[in-house]
Amino acid sequence: MIAAFRDGLGRVRRATWLVVGLWLSTLLMAVPPALVLHGMIADHLGASLMADAAARGVNFDWWNEFLVQAAGVGQTFVPAIIGFAAVLDNASRIADQRALVPALAGIVGGQILLSVFLAGGVLDRLARDRRVGAHAFFSACGLWFFRFLRLGVVAGAIYWALFAWLHPWLFDTLYARWTHDTTVERTAFLVRLGLYAAFIAILCTVNLVFDYAKIRAVVEDRRSMIGALRASVRFVVRHPAKALALYLLNMLAYLLVVGVYALAAPGASAPLAAFAVGQVYIVLRVAVRLQFAASQTALFQGKLAHAGYVARPVPTWPDSPAAEAVAR
Amino acid sequence: MRLLLQPEHRGQQDRHFAATAAALKYYGEWYGPYPYPQITIVDPAWQSGAGGMEYPTLFTAGSRWLAPRLSNQPESVTVHEAGHQFWYGMVANNEVTSAWMDEGFNTFSEERVQSVAFQPNYHVERFFGGFIPWQLRDIKRSRATDGNGLNGYRPSAERDVPATPSYRYWPGTHADITYSKTALWLHTLERHLGWDRLQPVMAAYFERFRFTHPVPDDFFAIVNEKSGQDLTWFFDQVHRSSNEFDYAAERLESVPVATRGFVESAPGAPLAFEAQENATLFRTTVVVRRLGEATFPVDVLVTFENGDQVRETWDGQARWQPFLYEKPAKAVSVQVDPDRVLLLDVHYTNNSITMKPQAERAADTWTLQWIVWLQDLMMNYAFFV
Numbered sequence: 001m002i003a004a005f006r007d008g009l010g011r012v013r014r015a016t017w018l019v020v021g022l023w024l025s026t027l028l029m030a031v032p033p034a035l036v037l038h039g040m041i042a043d044h045l046g047a048s049l050m051a052d053a054a055a056r057g058v059n060f061d062w063w064n065e066f067l068v069q070a071a072g073v074g075q076t077f078v079p080a081i082i083g084f085a086a087v088l089d090n091a092s093r094i095a096d097q098r099a100l101v102p103a104l105a106g107i108v109g110g111q112i113l114l115s116v117f118l119a120g121g122v123l124d125r126l127a128r129d130r131r132v133g134a135h136a137f138f139s140a141c142g143l144w145f146f147r148f149l150r151l152g153v154v155a156g157a158i159y160w161a162l163f164a165w166l167h168p169w170l171f172d173t174l175y176a177r178w179t180h181d182t183t184v185e186r187t188a189f190l191v192r193l194g195l196y197a198a199f200i201a202i203l204c205t206v207n208l209v210f211d212y213a214k215i216r217a218v219v220e221d222r223r224s225m226i227g228a229l230r231a232s233v234r235f236v237v238r239h240p241a242k243a244l245a246l247y248l249l250n251m252l253a254y255l256l257v258v259g260v261y262a263l264a265a266p267g268a269s270a271p272l273a274a275f276a277v278g279q280v281y282i283v284l285r286v287a288v289r290l291q292f293a294a295s296q297t298a299l300f301q302g303k304l305a306h307a308g309y310v311a312r313p314v315p316t317w318p319d320s321p322a323a324e325a326v327a328r
Numbered sequence: 329m330r331l332l333l334q335p336e337h338r339g340q341q342d343r344h345f346a347a348t349a350a351a352l353k354y355y356g357e358w359y360g361p362y363p364y365p366q367i368t369i370v371d372p373a374w375q376s377g378a379g380g381m382e383y384p385t386l387f388t389a390g391s392r393w394l395a396p397r398l399s400n401q402p403e404s405v406t407v408h409e410a411g412h413q414f415w416y417g418m419v420a421n422n423e424v425t426s427a428w429m430d431e432g433f434n435t436f437s438e439e440r441v442q443s444v445a446f447q448p449n450y451h452v453e454r455f456f457g458g459f460i461p462w463q464l465r466d467i468k469r470s471r472a473t474d475g476n477g478l479n480g481y482r483p484s485a486e487r488d489v490p491a492t493p494s495y496r497y498w499p500g501t502h503a504d505i506t507y508s509k510t511a512l513w514l515h516t517l518e519r520h521l522g523w524d525r526l527q528p529v530m531a532a533y534f535e536r537f538r539f540t541h542p543v544p545d546d547f548f549a550i551v552n553e554k555s556g557q558d559l560t561w562f563f564d565q566v567h568r569s570s571n572e573f574d575y576a577a578e579r580l581e582s583v584p585v586a587t588r589g590f591v592e593s594a595p596g597a598p599l600a601f602e603a604q605e606n607a608t609l610f611r612t613t614v615v616v617r618r619l620g621e622a623t624f625p626v627d628v629l630v631t632f633e634n635g636d637q638v639r640e641t642w643d644g645q646a647r648w649q650p651f652l653y654e655k656p657a658k659a660v661s662v663q664v665d666p667d668r669v670l671l672l673d674v675h676y677t678n679n680s681i682t683m684k685p686q687a688e689r690a691a692d693t694w695t696l697q698w699i700v701w702l703q704d705l706m707m708n709y710a711f712f713v
Binding site: 026027029030031033034035037038039041042043044045046047048049050051052054055057058059060061062064065066068076077079080081082083084085086087088089090091092093094095096104107108111112115116119152155159171179182183184185186188189192196203207210267268269271272274275278279281282285286289 | 335376464465479686
């Protein structure tokens with residue numbers, strides 16, 4: 001398990017362009033709504049002297065005035081975006097199932113779709129652990145996209161059930177019942193913490209199974225996603241300790257990145273530094289996400305095949321009919 | 329002082345005592361002495377629903393298990409409820425019909441105490457079901473706007489006329505009118521008259537009406553009597569009307585003064601039309617507007633490139649008001665109500681115009697920070713893919 005973790009680290013380190021590419025994709029996805037927000041802020045401030053203070057740091061009076069009239073993306077421009085509060089806000093949003101504003105749901109949906117598209121190329125690259133070139137990478141992306149989309153439908157249905165049924169049952173019904181007569185806030189928090197732990201454990205288990213389903217699909221060149229899912233369950237059931245321990249180790253790496261960002265995140269008075277440090281944090285998050293995939297792939301390959309084994313030959317970009325004609 | 333504290337709030341006793349002591353000290357100095365030998369502070373149990381309530385010589389406060397220092401909890405509620413010993417406990421208005429008389433006066437006073445005794449005071453966001461606080465040291469709470477509740481009042485400004493019996497207020501916004509609007513207009517009055525003139529008025533009101541049941545007109549009468557001004561016009565605006573205050577700067581332009589006319593270039597020569605721009609003299613036009621229905625006298629401050637400043641006093645009655653200047657420098661900015669006396673102005677951003685706008689820079693600054701938040705959000709959701 002430790003070997004798989006270390007192997008994963010090495011694979012991610014050797015796939016620097018993957019980290020850079022995925023980081024850039026998050027940045028590029030964020031730019032269009034950011035431009036909309038930029039326009040909203042600039043329009044609201046206009047030629048007002050209030051902009052001077054807002055440019056130097058927080059002008060809370062203006063900010064609140066802006067929020068009262070803000071619509072769409074503008075409604076998400078809240079104090080919780082500052083520094084490490086952003087991380088807490090986003091984690092809390094999932095843990096407490098706070099809805100996204102519709103304007104952002106599309107962007108997040110786009111990011112998820114992009115991630116589904118890139119997943120095949122990413123896993124193929126990490127599984128081979130050698131350079132494959134852009135053509136092969138995107139060829140793998142295209143090859144696996146519709147298969148992972150099918151898998152995504154199953155995953156989406158399960159996640160939907162978890163958030164639509166399990167979460168309200170845990171946090172609206174059970175939590176309310178268990179803390180109804182609680183008079184000590186700390187006790188109520190511990191109950192909630194326990195429920196968070198239970199819900200996150202279930203989420204992570206589902207995530208773990210779908211991770212290995214994708215890995216098995218790519219490494220073993222599986223076409224049936226139901227088959228990949230069943231194979232994934234078999235793998236996790238046969239190696240529960242190693243699979244879970246590796247997942248927890250990767251989770252610790254994620255928490256380490258979050259912890260470092262909590263200490264390093266600058267405040268609003270240093271916007272460029274905040275952006276720069278924020279981007280380093282996002283890069284590290286991307287790397288940790290790849291570390292999950294790389295180390296799990298290494299574990300699977302180590303158990304069932306050998307490091308770097310991928311059943312399918314390196315995908316190649318298909319020649320166009322014109323190229324074939326020229327060749328003739 | 330006797331404090332009955334929840335065991336889980338052990339460590340916050342000094343904050344409860346300090347807040348209560350500050351309330352009794354400053355209310356005592358400003359309005360009149362607290363006449364009883366004791367006061368009991370009850371820190372209520374979690375979820376009891378009993379927090380933030382006043383009784384003679386006893387009150388319930390309210391805190392959280394995790395309450396960062398230099399934030400306003402538990403100080404705010406403690407000062408507020410201790411303050412009710414004065415406003416409502418001693419000066420006992422009818423809460424059912426005129427709740428603003430104690431809640432509004434007390435919010436105003438509580439925030440005044442906070443601004444004197446508990447600074448700095450930072451904004452706190454709460455996450456994970458509200459249990460986990462995160463203090464934002466970039467956001468210092470201000471008494472004038474955050475403390476008085478301008479944010480709550482802003483969207484509710486026209487919902488109810490404060491003179492309406494309190495029990496008939498719109499339920500969703502009653503607190504914004506009762507607490508916030510009153511605190512805002514009292515603080516506006518403080519800035520308009522000066523604290524050295526308002527404080528004796530409040531002290532006289534307290535002295536005259538303690539252990540009695542005053543009605544709104546009692547307060548208005550004593551303000552007029554003690555301030556030496558007839559402020560009925562002000563109370564008409566803030567108490568007997570739900571009109572909104574909104575002043576704005578609409579135009580600021582400076583152009584070189586042009587000399588135009590028929591000029592006799594030489595004795596006996598025919599007159600010729602000439603237009604000549606004077607590069608050392610500029611005509612500045614300022615137009616300010618009243619966008620809201622409510623009126624209040626405001627200053628207008630025009631600043632010129634050479635550092636000159638002209639401060640006009642506008643009675644704020646007309647819908648718009650021009651100001652013209654011919655000066656050897658261009659104007660750089662205009663501000664309506666530059667000292668922010670009128671805290672009830674619901675849109676202060678439109679009160680100024682500068683020739684060197686920084687909106688784009690501010691938008692750059694904040695968009696960059698927002699991008700990191702959005703990337704993190706997207707990463708969270710994409711994690712499950």
